[in-house]
Ligand SMILES: Nc1ncnc2c1ncn2[C@@H]1O[C@H](COP(=O)(O)OP(=O)(O)O)[C@@H](O)[C@H]1O
């Protein structure tokens with residue numbers, strides 16, 4: 001996704017599935033990186049929604065994943081690739097309120113089925129590819145010159 005733009009910053013994080021103790025750590029780190037840069041606060045807010053929701057989906061549904069966080073001169077690119085069950089019906093998963101979260105996850109305050117719709121709402125470009133039984137790859141771009 002960064003072929004035509006200059007990469008200024010890149011970090012790759014590992015996210016562990018089914019581990020609520022470390023859940024959210026990647027997004028917290030991304031937050032501190034972004035706060036130190038001169039980027040519009042609304043762009044930062046949108047990138048953090050995307051990062052947090054995508055990270056939590058790895059925690060809740062996958063075994064392990066990586067979050068690649070890239071800032072170019074044009075955009076913030078967040079790529080999340082996981083090894084996990086995959087998503088059988090992406091269109092259905094994108095619907096507001098659709099969730100396969102367990103009761104335990106709901107007790108923790110997750111699983112309202114708003115993660116993917118909010119990722120969509122807050123990205124300028126979103127691509128999701130999934131192989132059932134193998135994993136899921138999500139690419140989200142938030143353009144630095146956009147304002148939702
Ligand atoms: N990385 C993933 N791996 C497998 N399934 C996923 C993944 N991300 C999302 N899903 C599926 O899509 C559904 C909707 O996701 P989302 O909108 O984030 O809602 P929620 O996480 O609250 O269930 C999830 O309940 C799950 O079934």
Ligand SMILES: [Mg+2]
Nearest residue numbers: 056057115116
């Ligand atoms: Mg979610």
